[in-house]
Amino acid sequence: MGEIMEVKLLGVWYSPYAIRPKIALHLKSVEYDYVEEDLFGSKSELLLKSNPVYKKVPVLIHNNTPVCESLNIVEYIDETWNSSGPSILPSHPHDRALSRFWSSFVDNKWFPALKLAAITKSEDAKAKAMEEVEEGLLQLEDAFVSISKGKPFFGGEAIGFMDICLGSFLVLLKAREELKGEKLLDESRTPSLCKWAGKFLSDDTVKNVVPEINKVAEFLRELEVRAQSAASRS
Amino acid sequence: MGEIMEVKLLGVWYSPYAIRPKIALHLKSVEYDYVEEDLFGSKSELLLKSNPVYKKVPVLIHNNTPVCESLNIVEYIDETWNSSGPSILPSHPHDRALSRFWSSFVDNKWFPALKLAAITKSEDAKAKAMEEVEEGLLQLEDAFVSISKGKPFFGGEAIGFMDICLGSFLVLLKAREELKGEKLLDESRTPSLCKWAGKFLSDDTVKNVVPEINKVAEFLRELEVRAQSAASRS
Structure with a gap:
């Protein structure tokens, strides 16, 4: 059958x-x-x-x-699909644990801070959240250097679990950069992540999957307009 | 070597x-x-x-x-230690995904609500959080029935990943019950989880590892006293 x-x-x-x-x-x-x-x-x-x-x-x-x-x-x-294509998680338990640790850091600590910074009305809360976001990027820079050991990706020569996790936010970061001139990944503070981001976004698989940066920027702009007009109505 | x-x-x-x-x-x-x-x-x-x-x-x-x-x-x-002792995560990818889904639910949704209910000063926020906790337990009851398929544990005949995840909170729940008379796992609302909790806490491995309920209750009482005296000083 x-x-x-x-x-x-x-x-x-x-x-x-x-x-x-x-x-x-x-x-x-x-x-x-x-x-x-x-x-x-x-x-x-x-x-x-x-x-x-x-x-x-x-x-x-x-x-x-x-x-x-x-x-x-x-x-x-x-x-x-463990026999087709490359392994996404590394094979050694310790490397797997590191991938899961840092991806949980991205999802449960770093990105929530960025989200809070974007939506809070309080200038103090925004400044504090942005500090956390920037501190988090420095920690991720160190993690990248230690995990990738000179190779282009967290996953080594190829895109792996942690690349997918953090890389999925890159278009959003670039769109915010276009919209607000806010440069979070910065050559002087996070040089290795900057290089990694370039490699990730120009990877053939990724290029075919991620949305265009200017379309996401346009979408974020629309969201802001909607939020402002909702606020002015209430 | x-x-x-x-x-x-x-x-x-x-x-x-x-x-x-x-x-x-x-x-x-x-x-x-x-x-x-x-x-x-x-x-x-x-x-x-x-x-x-x-x-x-x-x-x-x-x-x-x-x-x-x-x-x-x-x-x-x-x-x-994959060759010693039983597997903690199930073997089939879908069952593994279910274990990870529900354990993330416990750690990122259910327990944070219980924690919020315990520490918030606002009666409204407390009531809302407790509603979420109780709703979460009903969802976990359904998940248990569907995953365990009549067997004693989420992991089937033996303790598995999701048993460890949710079970680790049982002593705390029992201590709160002793302290506040608050019965969260209830025979009429969550009968299967009640039975599961009994089996889990009387398991030989678990018994040797978890702290005594009355000691945890005593510790929670001390924490409350400290919090109250800190609040009265400020």
Whole structure:
């Protein structure tokens, strides 16, 4: 009995989190159907049914079984298609633990600070959050130097788990740079991450998957206009 | 050349997070030195050096190399001692993804709500957080029924990853019950989790590792007294 393998990814085009499983699927040469969700309109029945806890993208649906949470999906892809394409997580337990440690740092400490800085109304809170963001980038610079050991990626010669995790935010950072002139990755403070970012964004797999920087900048501008007009109405 | 294997665990006796690697090491029959940290006095040089990012316990130090973050340590133990003792994570990628999804739910959504409820001064915020805690337990009840398929643990016949994750909080819940008469795991609302909790806490490995409920209750009482006297001084 031949099994029909069906792989579907629910995402939104501008989401850093949705970029992650896309890169992983491309690295593993897995064919999939991509379904664009409309988070500003109404979420699809499929999304609500597949991720009842968070109702968020991305969701990977593999043979009708959903997997939620972006890095969880990337690990699932790595383990499910373990014989096709490069390994996404390193092979040694200690290197795997380092990848998971730093990716959790990015998702649970560094990016929440950046998000807070973007949305808070308090100038004090914004300044404090931006300090955390910059301090976090210095820590990530050190982590990169120590983990990559002179190679181009956290994953060594090829893109790995931690590259996907942090790299998924690069388009957003570049879009903020375009919009606000705010340069977070800076040649003098984080030279290795700057070089890494260039390599990551010009990688063939990544180039085909990430949205265009100016489109994301345009989208962020629209979000700000909406937020301002909502604030002026209230 | 014989390698001297040195395994050291830095923890504090009352920490749910420090219970996790202890259970994992016991499941894998790994001998280790346990070092009790004093988080109210001064943290040891070893802790500060081993976990410079968070400066928190638990830290596992294996042959001088530190691994931080409790669930990350449990995965590391599972992968490093993969041929001794039972597997902690399930073998199928989808079951692994489910374990990781629900453990992230516990650590990033459910427990933060319980923590907020415990420390907030606002009665509204407390009530809202407790609603989230109770709603979370209903979701975990459903998850347990669906994942365990009639077996005693999330991990099936034996304690697995998600059992360690949620189970590590049980002593704290029981201590709060003793202290405040607050019964979060309730026979009528979460019957399967109640039964699971009983099985988990009476498991031989767990019994040897978790602190006594009345000692934790006493510790929580002291913390409250300290917080009140600090508040009355300020």
